[in-house]
Amino acid sequence: MALFVSTSERDTSERVVSPGMRGFVLWLLDRLSIPCVEEADDLYRLALPASQREHFENRPEVLFTFDAQRYDGAAKNDLEFAAPGHRLFRWLFEQSLSANVLHKMAPPQQPEHVSEISQRLFSAYTIDGGSVHLAGCTLEDRWVVRFVRSSANDANAELVIGPDGRELASELRHELGMDQLAEVATPDVAMDNVPAQNGKSEFGATPRSVSPQQLARIAEQIQLGIRRLVGPANEGAPGKEGSAQGHHDNDSITAIRDALQDIAEVQLIRTRWVSGKLRFTYRRQTVDAAFAGWARSLTAPEVECPRTGKLTRHLSTTDDERLAAAESIETCEKTGQRVLQGELEQCSISGTRCLPEYLGHCAVTNLPVMRETLVECPHCRQQISPASLSGAKCYGCRKLASVSKNDARLSLILTEYPKLDEWRRWRLSETEVNFIVTARRGFQRLMVVIEKETMQVGFLARAGWRPRWTAVESVEEQAEILGAWS
Numbered sequence: 001m002a003l004f005v006s007t008s009e010r011d012t013s014e015r016v017v018s019p020g021m022r023g024f025v026l027w028l029l030d031r032l033s034i035p036c037v038e039e040a041d042d043l044y045r046l047a048l049p050a051s052q053r054e055h056f057e058n059r060p061e062v063l064f065t066f067d068a069q070r071y072d073g074a075a076k077n078d079l080e081f082a083a084p085g086h087r088l089f090r091w092l093f094e095q096s097l098s099a100n101v102l103h104k105m106a107p108p109q110q111p112e113h114v115s116e117i118s119q120r121l122f123s124a125y126t127i128d129g130g131s132v133h134l135a136g137c138t139l140e141d142r143w144v145v146r147f148v149r150s151s152a153n154d155a156n157a158e159l160v161i162g163p164d165g166r167e168l169a170s171e172l173r174h175e176l177g178m179d180q181l182a183e184v185a186t187p188d189v190a191m192d193n194v195p196a197q198n199g200k201s202e203f204g205a206t207p208r209s210v211s212p213q214q215l216a217r218i219a220e221q222i223q224l225g226i227r228r229l230v231g232p233a234n235e236g237a238p239g240k241e242g243s244a245q246g247h248h249d250n251d252s253i254t255a256i257r258d259a260l261q262d263i264a265e266v267q268l269i270r271t272r273w274v275s276g277k278l279r280f281t282y283r284r285q286t287v288d289a290a291f292a293g294w295a296r297s298l299t300a301p302e303v304e305c306p307r308t309g310k311l312t313r314h315l316s317t318t319d320d321e322r323l324a325a326a327e328s329i330e331t332c333e334k335t336g337q338r339v340l341q342g343e344l345e346q347c348s349i350s351g352t353r354c355l356p357e358y359l360g361h362c363a364v365t366n367l368p369v370m371r372e373t374l375v376e377c378p379h380c381r382q383q384i385s386p387a388s389l390s391g392a393k394c395y396g397c398r399k400l401a402s403v404s405k406n407d408a409r410l411s412l413i414l415t416e417y418p419k420l421d422e423w424r425r426w427r428l429s430e431t432e433v434n435f436i437v438t439a440r441r442g443f444q445r446l447m448v449v450i451e452k453e454t455m456q457v458g459f460l461a462r463a464g465w466r467p468r469w470t471a472v473e474s475v476e477e478q479a480e481i482l483g484a485w486s
């Protein structure tokens, strides 16, 4: 089990040992029955069992401190620094795990291999004509620290600190199977300083040990847990924490000692965290979906449709082979083509959903209408919905009303087409799309249909005494009537 390396570790960033962590280290030594005396302020002498001396250059005793400055000033191997990240701490942790002073536990039914994850995920999806695979998946250990108290009532019998340093809510404890924990065999967890593969498995490798990074995180969780156990007044107040370089007041030491005395058991619970990416493939198109969560309760995430952004677990393709959420694909009722939902429009008369090329727009309402349904107004010759036609006139032709030249709309038209000013007795109406104007000059009548948005003339017609309008189709004649375009 001599897995840690004894290189110089004085560059580590762990410089301050909190009062809680000092208490915890001394508590571990006490539970391990390793003799330890405080020789001077923050200088401790520890008697090593014979079997453990090889880890400290065969010395029978080890001097250690929690004071970074004192440690920095000492000669190499004369003094150990009892901070997380340093060899004395790791050794102590390893001893505590072996001797069951720290209990290693795990919930049942935790996936150990990526194949268990992929089976669960893949079955949640449908991809018509395509396939799904993992484009990356990492299963790793995330440790939960549980303090079991001896004198507490049921309500605060335990304190459970999650990997993020926060107390685990009871729902999450249940989700993670914390009510069915079992001891994990010792050899599964070893303390070492080799970062590769420790506790982390890529595509199915079995995790074996706690990595230095994981140990640092566990130490942080322990500190936060003790802070909660003793209360913020005694541990974690910034002033005390900041001045904790070897000097701490007796009140906080007593509070921490009491809190630690009350701890019946400290459990390290091995939970499995999984993260990765699913890749859905149809021919040369792919869609990725990232996932992350507790391996025990992971559910298949919804995939974002690359075309519409809709979330789905069913991917399909349009007739022109675009990969999209099945819910985003619709069939054109006119042609039977499978296209994206947003590419269809609905006829305002029949409700038929079809491609826009099969729809026109009513010149009165501007609503989409199937082309074959549109009718022509016999007067203004605009294509309109049958619903806009009444008494052989469209709504616009029916609503023509006298206007003076002061009418803002007529002014606009006369500015655009100055030659029209020669005409008199103006009548005007307005639809969603057009202005329709008529005028007289002697025996002649004139009708102009002008698109509101562009001020383009869509229809120009003349009439004499007879009611029927005759379209003016020659460009020269049109220019003569309308005048120069401004």
Ligand SMILES: [Zn+2]
Residues within 6 Å of the ligand: 377, 378, 379, 380, 381, 382, 393, 394, 395, 396, 397
């Ligand atoms: Zn009309």
